[in-house]
Amino acid sequence: MQIQKIKDNIYKIPPTDKMRVPGRIYASERLMKHIKNDNAAQQVANVATLPGIVKYSLAMPDIHRGYGFPIGGVAATDTDEGVISPGGVGYDINCGVRLARTNLKYENIKSKVKPLITNIYNNVPTGVGSSDAISKLSHQGLKKLLREGAEWAVKNDFGDKNDLNYIEDRGTLPRAQPDFLSSRALKRGLDQVGTLGSGNHFIEMSKVDKIFDDKVANVFGLHEEQIVLQIHTGSRGLGYQVCDDSIKTALNATHKYSIDLPDKQLACAPLDSDEGRNYLGAMRCAANYAFANRQVISTLVKRALMKSLSTNPRDLGYSTVWDIAHNIAKIEKHRVDGQEKELCVHRKGATRAFGPGQKGLPAKYQKVGQPVLVPGDMGTESYVCVGTEKAMEMSFGSSCHGAGRVMSRNQARKISGSKDIFKELDDRGVVVRSASKKTVAEEMTHAYKDVSEVVQTMHNLGITNKVARLLPMGVIKG
Amino acid sequence: MKDISNKFQIENHTADLGIKIFSESYQAIFIDATQVLYFLMTEYIPKIDNSEFENFQIKGANRELTLHNWLSEVLSLFWSDRVMLYDITPIKVTNTEVQIKARTEQCDFEEMEFKNEIKAVTYHNFEIKEVDNEFRTNIIFDV
Numbered sequence: 001m002q003i004q005k006i007k008d009n010i011y012k013i014p015p016t017d018k019m020r021v022p023g024r025i026y027a028s029e030r031l032m033k034h035i036k037n038d039n040a041a042q043q044v045a046n047v048a049t050l051p052g053i054v055k056y057s058l059a060m061p062d063i064h065r066g067y068g069f070p071i072g073g074v075a076a077t078d079t080d081e082g083v084i085s086p087g088g089v090g091y092d093i094n095c096g097v098r099l100a101r102t103n104l105k106y107e108n109i110k111s112k113v114k115p116l117i118t119n120i121y122n123n124v125p126t127g128v129g130s131s132d133a134i135s136k137l138s139h140q141g142l143k144k145l146l147r148e149g150a151e152w153a154v155k156n157d158f159g160d161k162n163d164l165n166y167i168e169d170r171g172t173l174p175r176a177q178p179d180f181l182s183s184r185a186l187k188r189g190l191d192q193v194g195t196l197g198s199g200n201h202f203i204e205m206s207k208v209d210k211i212f213d214d215k216v217a218n219v220f221g222l223h224e225e226q227i228v229l230q231i232h233t234g235s236r237g238l239g240y241q242v243c244d245d246s247i248k249t250a251l252n253a254t255h256k257y258s259i260d261l262p263d264k265q266l267a268c269a270p271l272d273s274d275e276g277r278n279y280l281g282a283m284r285c286a287a288n289y290a291f292a293n294r295q296v297i298s299t300l301v302k303r304a305l306m307k308s309l310s311t312n313p314r315d316l317g318y319s320t321v322w323d324i325a326h327n328i329a330k331i332e333k334h335r336v337d338g339q340e341k342e343l344c345v346h347r348k349g350a351t352r353a354f355g356p357g358q359k360g361l362p363a364k365y366q367k368v369g370q371p372v373l374v375p376g377d378m379g380t381e382s383y384v385c386v387g388t389e390k391a392m393e394m395s396f397g398s399s400c401h402g403a404g405r406v407m408s409r410n411q412a413r414k415i416s417g418s419k420d421i422f423k424e425l426d427d428r429g430v431v432v433r434s435a436s437k438k439t440v441a442e443e444m445t446h447a448y449k450d451v452s453e454v455v456q457t458m459h460n461l462g463i464t465n466k467v468a469r470l471l472p473m474g475v476i477k478g
Numbered sequence: 479m480k481d482i483s484n485k486f487q488i489e490n491h492t493a494d495l496g497i498k499i500f501s502e503s504y505q506a507i508f509i510d511a512t513q514v515l516y517f518l519m520t521e522y523i524p525k526i527d528n529s530e531f532e533n534f535q536i537k538g539a540n541r542e543l544t545l546h547n548w549l550s551e552v553l554s555l556f557w558s559d560r561v562m563l564y565d566i567t568p569i570k571v572t573n574t575e576v577q578i579k580a581r582t583e584q585c586d587f588e589e590m591e592f593k594n595e596i597k598a599v600t601y602h603n604f605e606i607k608e609v610d611n612e613f614r615t616n617i618i619f620d621v
Contacts, residue, residue: 067602128592
């Protein structure tokens with residue numbers, strides 16, 4: 001496969017064989033070396049074979065090898081002629097990140113990080129198969145949650161109505177169809193609302209270490225030395241089951257509609273088909289589950305902080321900056337060759353990065369664009385960026401979602417070897433609580449690319465602009 | 479349950495968990511792959527008793543999809559119903575259908591030590607190859 005450098009930070013995979021459009025990778029030269037090493041570029045080319053794909057199959061600089069779609073991939077398909085692929089969303093539907101700010105200052109908190117993190121850890125169930133953060137739902141209650149998303153959580157006393165203004169799509173994707181979910185998917189969702197799960201999911205307490213753009217940071221309510229919290233999780237077992245069930249249906253649809261694909265994991269169905277519509281209806285349920293999950297966890301975090309610090313909501317000032325989905329498919333309007341078109345934008349490990357003036361942004365962010373949250377790995381910095389008009393032109397309003405792995409979990413564990421990772425992080429001023437030591441070894445810094453370079457690449461391209469850098473103080477891993 | 483650590487190897491995959499399973503026959507893959515799947519997820523080993531066998535029937539368009547559908551069923555039973563299978567005995571195995579009887583144990587997740595949260599059995603590079611009278615199965619699990 002040929003990869004051509006077009007200009008700084010932009011690479012092209014010219015269309016060959018069954019590719020309908022070229023591939024395009026946004027990466028610095030150094031990041032490109034990682035990308036070439038792990039077969040991710042081939043996956044970008046494979047995605048370009050999807051019927052109805054528009055302009056190019058895109059990859060963000062944090063791209064790495066997934067299954068079917070690469071992680072860090074973006075593909076937009078025409079809603080009239082194109083397809084939707086459950087694998088292009090992934091198993092953890094609406095895995096995403098929430099950022100909450102507080103009135104707390106680093107100076108006043110730095111000596112209390114350990115008890116604060118421990119208290120949060122004790123209040124949010126973490127780890128494999130975690131459950132029972134809140135009372136088990138009835139089937140009827142779950143279906144209501146699947147239709148309402150984060151709004152369900154607010155109605156049930158988890159958070160404030162104002163939080164909804166600062167969640168992508170106000171935390172509720174419309175036209176969710178709970179009746180399209182299998183009984184197994186529903187069963188898996190009954191007791192996992194408010195749980196973090198395992199793997200790379202986390203809760204992190206950080207301090208705002210540096211502001212790059214005062215004006216935008218001010219709009220986002222961020223300032224240096226401020227304490228903020230990030231929550232990274234998704235739709236838990238319900239989402240995994242929805243995806244698994246849907247890929248089976250999509251495999252049949254691929255055969256039924258004579259779609260020729262290089263990888264079964266790209267199985268898809270025309271958007272204008274029963275199979276396509278049913279997946280959208282089911283996927284929206286899982287997305288709403290994830291929005292509700294992060295809303296509940298965020299409230300549990302807030303309560304833990306209030307209790308630990310014996311403070312009240314006003315003094316704590318805990319409020320949502322933004323909540324984003326980075327595994328999702330959305331029906332959006334974009335300009336293609338000068339014409340406005342309705343597209344289904346698959347973001348698999350990619351974040352929406354809408355610029356100023358876009359429909360769907362809260363009034364407060366209309367003039368500057370939406371926050372783009374880019375968490376780093378456990379021991380390093382994270383970034384808050386802002387979407388731009390260029391993102392609308394260059395990436396269907398999308399950006400990177402994290403640092404991106406460079407090595408397998410198995411390799412990461414081997415390299416971590418006998419190191420006392422908890423002590424190493426402690427020495428660097430990062431308190432870690434985890435349900436599993438193994439997860440911590442898998443998620444160490446050496447397993448990831450340099451998040452600063454990933455973010456800088458998007459900044460240099462003008463797709464997102466840097467607003468603030470966050471440094472970790474305490475991390476809870478699943 | 480037999481020691482199955484020598485029946486598979488971990489393959490490097492950047493994001494997920496790739497494995498290669500070595501089996502004596504196509505039929506044996508169904509037992510080996512199920513045990514490897516459990517081995518990767520948990521330290522727990524079912525308490526063997528003489529509970530009744532349950533019958534399972536799974537179909538697929540070819541032998542890879544039949545195995546894939548079987549493993550997806552095992553995984554869903556585990557996470558959704560919290561059930562583990564043991565004494566897994568294939569009764570009929572063809573390229574497009576498998577009938578298996580197995581005993582089941584209802585698991586208590588509170589009592590179990592977990593290793594990996596395997597979300598799904600992916601289709602990516604899912605392959606059964608016969609090499610020198612040995613069956614090699616490549617699977618990538620989403621973790």
